[in-house]
Amino acid sequence: MATIYDVAKHAGVSPKTVSRVLNKDAPVSEKTRKAVAAAMDALGYVPSHAARSMKSNKSDLVGLITGAISNADEISTAAGLPDLLIVQGAQAVMEKANKTLLISDTGGRLDRVPDLVRTFQEHRVEGILYVADFHKPLQLALPGRDIPKVLVNCFDQFGTPAVVPDDEGGQYALTKSVIAQGHERIAYLTLAPGQEATRLRLLGFRRALEEAGLPFDPKLVQATDLFGTPGERQLIWDALDNFFDSDTPPTAICCGNDRLAMAVYSILRGRGISVPEQVSVVGYDDHRLISETLYPALTTAELPYSAMGARAAQVLLDLLSGNDAPATPRITVRGQVKTRGSLVAPRAASPDNVINLSGRNEI
Amino acid sequence: MATIYDVAKHAGVSPKTVSRVLNKDAPVSEKTRKAVAAAMDALGYVPSHAARSMKSNKSDLVGLITGAISNADEISTAAGLPDLLIVQGAQAVMEKANKTLLISDTGGRLDRVPDLVRTFQEHRVEGILYVADFHKPLQLALPGRDIPKVLVNCFDQFGTPAVVPDDEGGQYALTKSVIAQGHERIAYLTLAPGQEATRLRLLGFRRALEEAGLPFDPKLVQATDLFGTPGERQLIWDALDNFFDSDTPPTAICCGNDRLAMAVYSILRGRGISVPEQVSVVGYDDHRLISETLYPALTTAELPYSAMGARAAQVLLDLLSGNDAPATPRITVRGQVKTRGSLVAPRAASPDNVINLSGRNEI
DNA sequence: CGGTGTCATGACATCGATGTCATAACAGGA
DNA sequence: TCCTGTTATGACATCGATGTCATGACACCG
Structure with a gap:
């Protein structure tokens, strides 16, 4: 994979100048800009998220955990509305905010949640959405101390913001x-x-x-x-x-x-x-x-699964931008009568x- | 977030020694190992995937694109088997191989695929699974030149490996x-x-x-x-x-x-x-x-959506470990008669x- | 007892971006 | 003309890991 150095060499400029072209955060002469753009094109350059996030200390990543079914792994898949709709609702909102979703499915085994959260932490996710397969109380606190979390289709006793159906x-x-x-x-x-x-x-x-x-x-x-x-x-x-x-x-x-x-x-x-x-x-x-x-x-x-997913994503984004948690931890979303x-x-x-x-x- | 330097200082050793404890790739005295483990625990240290992948030039990430419905966005959700099952099948296999799935949904807009692939490239995914919502031919080649790809529930005319139902x-x-x-x-x-x-x-x-x-x-x-x-x-x-x-x-x-x-x-x-x-x-x-x-x-x-997802994941993993592409690009998966x-x-x-x-x- | 190998550890460079600071060229104002 | 400000660019350090190489302390062998 081509790096910023390759592009710089190819265009005859310094890496920093390439960076400026990429981010448009400082004036670059039109001639240079074109040369750099051409070089990026020729090399098929795509900036590395890893390097960026390391320097900026921002990952633009949000984790989402689904499928934490208590016991039987198939029952609930067969019975209700697929919680995929929640995921889609959340993803649409996150994408608009330029966040990428890291999605993990527990496959029905609640005990795998800590591992999933650990993986999320390695990726330095900025927040976590926890999606239950049906409206239920959560018994245990989720791991991941300082990571902002929003529960969807479930709620806990610790005041974690939660989005549930009305x-x-x-x-x-x-x-x-x-x-x-x-x-x-x-x-x-x-x-x-x-x-x-x-x-x-x-x-x-x-x-x-x-x-x-x-x-x-x-x-x-x-x-x-x-x-x-x-x-x-x-x-x-x-x-x-x-x-x-x-x-x-x-x-x-x-x-x-x-x-x-x-x-x-x-x-x-x-x-x-x-x-x-x-x-x-x-x-x-x-x-x-x-x-x-x-x-x-x-x-x-x-x-209203899709709307719940979207709402939860919005609540999480608010938390990430430093806003306070919602006044009432539990937010209900009303669906229509069809x-x-x-x-x-x-x-x-x-x-x-x-x-x-x-x-x-x-x- | 605590870094390896913080842990090193806390344990009174060098960062490199902490690294050795983390990866068990060189002998460390039992006393030191314990001290480091204690420090990691105390600080809640989780290694940074970004830093690791930068050094190792490996991301352990696999991209998956779903929902590329041609036109109508709701029709297919309502009509068939949810392709979520494919995703779950794939995820189970990938997780065992220590790969993390980056999942993106086009939300029905095929024209967003290039953007999604670009995001995948920024994350330096090692391969891409492309999941269609029903068995269909793919008209265009997917972007992402040199990234190994496996199609699921669809196939193209360029010999890309594809896993489809029988x-x-x-x-x-x-x-x-x-x-x-x-x-x-x-x-x-x-x-x-x-x-x-x-x-x-x-x-x-x-x-x-x-x-x-x-x-x-x-x-x-x-x-x-x-x-x-x-x-x-x-x-x-x-x-x-x-x-x-x-x-x-x-x-x-x-x-x-x-x-x-x-x-x-x-x-x-x-x-x-x-x-x-x-x-x-x-x-x-x-x-x-x-x-x-x-x-x-x-x-x-x-x-057999779940089995197809699993099979496709396996094919992709094979490609990643340097094995040749399957002899016949199209692999069919048979389901049972229930x-x-x-x-x-x-x-x-x-x-x-x-x-x-x-x-x-x-x- | 010197030589060689293993253990245990650290110093340093490096991965690919970008923030900070420096520098050079040139424009306009006093 | 000198000073100041803006434009355009580059050198260098840095983010957090880890690979390479070096070093000191032992242990074992002949």
Whole structure:
């Protein structure tokens, strides 16, 4: 690889002059500038980041860690929205700020994080983005003492700035849309209990009901997310069974994510219940592969991964330019409600609308 | 950040001795070693990659470019298997070889590739992996003259080593499984015409038929992939209409990808045709979010993205260690056939098995 | 007991940029 | 004309590692 010295010799000037041409930080005569440019071109010269960063003590590098799944390594890849979207959102912003992202994937092994951080430190990254695969609390402090950090899709107890989805607000807005269509009995198939998203969205769900003066019926809420494992379908089947085995069955079903909604579509159809004519269904995530392929297309709350990535990158850049950390360490990002065909007004009770339970337990 | 000089002073030795402790490349007395280790610990010393790579003229860095989608930026994200899997496969291998991946996403703008490559060159990457979002030919040569390159999921006309999926073999094996179940009339809803995958898989499809002595009926083949755009469902509907409006309707349907299979499930059910009792359905990709959530679970051919990423990384590493380029520039990676519930033996014709076309055009 | 080899360590130069300072040429103002 | 200021350029040191070479202290061999 050609160096600045090669260019200098080729152009008959000193290395320092080449440097000046490169950085345009001091006047250079037009004639010299041209000669140097020609030499750089002829030699295919590209300045060395290593040498530059050594002198300037700046790396223009930002580290990003993804995929720190607690245990199983495949489950989460299969289940949710790919956190790649977060990475893309962050990268777009970083690129505009002339930072290069160093991206590392733990491949599911949380215990590799210290190694990754060490590699980042060798590269003298100026900051680190830590991306979780779903909204969760972080138990341990990340290594890398003095490096500014921003958490994405997770948060800790040490006041590290964190960018998370507005699960409460998202489910609230979505539920409000459902209610606005006239639904009063709304069932909710939640994600696994104990998850942050489950807790927050349930709060949003209840807030919407409450504001509308609708009662909250615990019998209409059940956790059914088994991450796509075999028993899941039966679990959903049974849950729907319970919902509809009632004098006042639900007219709409909220699902913890779009994948669950997909299973619900299939089970309802298998039982002769049509969506949306007899029951409206809404999801969560706006995983477009599902939401736009289902028929009718799925009304769902967007999980704004890309926007979260972008926001987190911006927060980190602010920190790097010496600004204070945000006043509240936890920044929530709201996604839109995507209105599609699966949500319509409930039909008035009529013979057509009697829900057929004949297929029960036929799974 | 502490430097090797700081550590040396703190431990009362010369920088060179610290270096020896770091690299274990020359004998150091146990007492000194401990003192140095203690100093490194106390100061939180991490060696500077920049300084190292400058001296050694090695960066241990490999660049990876993804997302070079030709035009539309969202279409492909929504449609296929996320190419993130390729990246993960590559990263796992690179990490074992102590290489760090510099990952850049074009965000869909092919014209940004030269900039990304330039950044890679500044970092003195030792090689570049170029990852396409679906199997396709590359029109232009990549910039970066003397840097070893490996293409993944794409190929060029200049003999650059390329790792691609074995589309022909994958569809062949899948179709063979279908035939092995006893199916003789097999329909095929292909991806968009003109795509590499479409062409190759059709070859594999025909080879399997031919080997089994089954006739190839062009009327049973239709391209229906519109990348999830609105008209797609109608297109599939019409195609199925044509297939079943026949004295000898198909007993199995191959789909160009799992997403199409999902739409097919839904349309068939809407028309009262049950899967797999009346018609078997198979997909392609093994996008587990779909293949495992559909009911019955989808038999499909795996698109071995992770393995392709790993293989490409290995090829690049071989190139870097001075080995010759692989004899054939194009390396194909075969995926498995994933057998699940959507494929069963065809039922003998019976009253139950009469396919009901009453729902036709009711979409 | 002198010679040779290994151990343990340090001085110094070097990698490729750039910041600092010096220098020369020339212009314009007093 | 001399002084000052600007333009245009180069010499040199420096960033943080490590390769090369030198040196002193032992140990072992004949």
